[in-house]
Amino acid sequence: MTALVPAEPGPFALDVSTTALVVIDMQRDFLEPGGFGSALGNDVSLLSAAIEPLQRVLSAAREAGMLVIHTREGHRPDMADCPPAKFARGEFIGTDSPKGRILIRGEYGHDIVDELAPAPGEIVLDKPGKGSFYATDLELILRNAGITSLVVTGVTTEVCVHTTVREANDRGFECLVLSDCCGSYVPEFHEVALRMISAQGGIFGWVGSSSDLLSSLPLGARA
Ligand code: TIU
Numbered sequence: 410m411t412a413l414v415p416a417e418p419g420p421f422a423l424d425v426s427t428t429a430l431v432v433i434d435m436q437r438d439f440l441e442p443g444g445f446g447s448a449l450g451n452d453v454s455l456l457s458a459a460i461e462p463l464q465r466v467l468s469a470a471r472e473a474g475m476l477v478i479h480t481r482e483g484h485r486p487d488m489a490d491c492p493p494a495k496f497a498r499g500e501f502i503g504t505d506s507p508k509g510r511i512l513i514r515g516e517y518g519h520d521i522v523d524e525l526a527p528a529p530g531e532i533v534l535d536k537p538g539k540g541s542f543y544a545t546d547l548e549l550i551l552r553n554a555g556i557t558s559l560v561v562t563g564v565t566t567e568v569c570v571h572t573t574v575r576e577a578n579d580r581g582f583e584c585l586v587l588s589d590c591c592g593s594y595v596p597e598f599h600e601v602a603l604r605m606i607s608a609q610g611g612i613f614g615w616v617g618s619s620s621d622l623l624s625s626l627p628l629g630a631r632a
Contacts, residue, residue, distance in 0.1 A: 416617035433563025448501035451594035562590035
């Protein structure tokens with residue numbers, strides 16, 4: 410069944426059987442003090458507003474039987490997959506913090522915040538870059554599952570969310586970005602990044618809200 414979700418620049422046609430919910434990098438290293446986000450000088454508390462609406466969307470997506478994919482940005486313990494150019498601009502990567510080595514797979518800080526912990530069987534995709542498609546098997550997973558559309562959420566709006574939506578759009582996936590389920594350390598960037606997605610007739614996607622999505626999902630799939 411196709412639901413029409415109110416969005417910019419126009420309604421987004423959503424079929425739960427061909428749509429995946431993608432939750433990008435809701436990791437302790439970005440959302441909690443002491444990790445990568447705060448090492449870069451950001452106020453990490455700005456991202457936590459996305460947690461509650463995202464909890465509602467996650468629970469509705471699970472109830473509706475949608476494919477759910479969680480991503481995590483980070484690197485192998487030996488950092489062989491961390492480009493020197495990235496390390497040079499984020500020299501905190503791999504250093505010790507109260508939550509373990511920053512942005513290193515297997516460390517406590519690299520994992521997803523408790524409130525949005527993946528359910529058993531949900532896909533957790535580790536990525537070395539900002540985009541979720543680069544150097545990952547995400548496209549293969551989506552094609553194998555018959556997915557043609559993505560509901561995209563997570564942090565940060567103008568970095569990993571934007572890069573992922575651009576990558577997805579170029580691969581032919583239709584993306585609905587949920588404004589209140591994303592967040593940025595720079596509120597202005599969040600607003601402008603969202604406008605950039607739906608401008609020019611939806612140049613690389615649609616932008617809606619969690620409440621618009623939840624009220625449009627089939628009955629029984631609502632949070
Ligand atoms: N996940 C993600 O967006 N990674 C970043 O490094 N974002 C920043 O805004 N720094």
